[in-house]
Amino acid sequence: MVHPAKPDWQFSERARSLTSSAIREILKVTERSDVISFAGGLPSPEGFPVEVIQKAFSDVLATRGKSALQYGPTEGYAPLREWVARDLTAHGARVLPEEVLIVSGSQQGLDLIGKVLIDPASRVLVETPSYLGALQSFSLYQPEFRSVPSDEEGLLPDALSSELCAKARFLYALPNFQNPTGRTLSLERRHALVEAAARHHLPIIEDDPYGELRYRGQPLPGLLGLAQGSGASVFRLGSFSKVLAPGLRLGYIAAPAPLLAKLAQAKQATDLHTASLTQMAVHEIVKGGFLESHLPAIRRLYQRQCTVMLEALAATFPKEAHWTHPDGGMFIWVTLPSGMDTTTLLEAAIKEKVAFVPGAPFYAEAGPRNTLRLSFVTVPEERIREGIARLGALITHTLAASEPRAA
């Protein structure tokens, strides 16, 4: 494009605060196929039911092509909203179809939540650490983030003091196999969290993209179901990305009708509605119970890959490092000795043709420099072993080099 040498446009304050994310830059480097990348949060394509999806798109176009290709209602395709409401109800949270908004991936759900609930300088509570994509999405609306202290069982409900909750617009929580840590909020803490939320009038955004990917232990009740009747407000984000395929860009928000109406108005101004064809095809797939037969295979695949990575970590990482043992999902979180900096380590790792995401960007406020996230779902087993061995050797070497010599 031929354009003026000096730009005429002026960026908004919010745009000036946007910077290219660490994950984004890393993913660019690791697009080189010779790098073993544990960085991306890409589900394993082995789990995509390609033929089932192909048949569904074909059937919808063959039988209802004209309505599938036409503009549709902002709230979403009614039968899919009904399916989501029934599915949530079957999982213990009573939800009506009119309380479901279909969105273009749950990332869009985060953007709409930000649009509708965050003013500049509004307080937003997040876990320590939290999902980077949510921090980026909310950041566009310029909140003041406050981190809720957390440990290996998730956030600490006792830390939700009146001072911390005062004027907070909401708490953003990922109770199951959290991104980035893989940790799960314990049942006891779920009860305590919902109780604290009711006491402090603190709405909770429950983001649960990984909940169906549990391969160990018993499923725990979701925050939305636990909150019903407790006096706490919980709004839930869900996604078809991890149970079907992320390239479809399909998710939902479940929220009380008055909030849902406002979210739908914001969505109308944002992209009118989510693709009709995609919604109808996904409904075609899920309506007959496909996920019940499909999910066990995904869970087995992810469990196997998780086990391989945990074994490789135990075999090759130095004893000073420790890491999470997730019951589901896609991620393991590693903590290295406190002197190490994983951002520096990444540069060395790329030279060894292995990649991960440094932990620092997942902290809304200043956090430790010695953590990192590993995804075990994108890379095949033998490459997991090879990549973790390379990383383990690099960390051992870096540690040895930094130790003072014996006198």
Added chain:
Amino acid sequence: MVHPAKPDWQFSERARSLTSSAIREILKVTERSDVISFAGGLPSPEGFPVEVIQKAFSDVLATRGKSALQYGPTEGYAPLREWVARDLTAHGARVLPEEVLIVSGSQQGLDLIGKVLIDPASRVLVETPSYLGALQSFSLYQPEFRSVPSDEEGLLPDALSSELCAKARFLYALPNFQNPTGRTLSLERRHALVEAAARHHLPIIEDDPYGELRYRGQPLPGLLGLAQGSGASVFRLGSFSKVLAPGLRLGYIAAPAPLLAKLAQAKQATDLHTASLTQMAVHEIVKGGFLESHLPAIRRLYQRQCTVMLEALAATFPKEAHWTHPDGGMFIWVTLPSGMDTTTLLEAAIKEKVAFVPGAPFYAEAGPRNTLRLSFVTVPEERIREGIARLGALITHTLAASEPRAA
């Protein structure tokens, strides 16, 4: 959903300014199939190439299913970006693939433009009247709208005074078969507009969803092509909604690389990326030149429907009314005698089972009450005649009832 009697959440200031749109409420009423609705901006489903789309989705899933279902780059599917750049270049605007961002319908383009270029109270210039969806989308970022005076040839470049342009973030313009009026900016005015934009350092957002739907006269050069080398900054929004199908939700923004990078960062935070499968299927369709063979049929269909509506208007509307004669697109804009109020008229019209959109919401600042928008593309020919006859009779009757009786 069982939730607290008193909501715990607090809406953002921008959310409180959102109200349900007139179009939205009207569309709900007119979903009743017994209403002849000229209200919606829905393209005729007769023009959707259902089988071609079915084959494209099927082929992409059969041959590249795993990548079509995986997360993809925020900027869009590279071959589709290349196609858009080549297509724009063939239409007289030199654009490189890296200057193209694929978006989820051009409505999302409007949202991203608002996110990246509008601060609260930023001045934004719009035509009089302008596209309601753009006013809604920009409104979320709380600009100060200023209307540029316009006549039947579109906006008046001479009205772009230094005072009006001072500190304006951009001018939003629809040069071809504008929504809602159907009018087209003349060639002379296009040149004058680009010159004024260069002089005032006023960026122009050129929104052109209807440009390929010209069925009368010669195509006029787009603002982006005209601006190149002139010193003016033009950013272009395009859409596949009117040339293929709106239910796919696919469009693009063409902008200089530094602006495009910022828009892509905003898009990443907004919905990560547009569905990979949809992008690949649409590329499959357009790459071999399908639109060149498909568009003439759409143009013929729309021209026929436009002619039918113009004839019906001439035959049944009172002589005091006048209306536009579009050379393309989907809309006719009617101006009734100055005493009439089309919002009141709509209520009466719904009782007669015919609907339109009152003109008032299309004005960013207070506008006349006696205008209305008619779409001629959704309703079949015989229903156009019937609906316009009902509306003409109603207007004639309303006019007669309001006239003072002869002494």
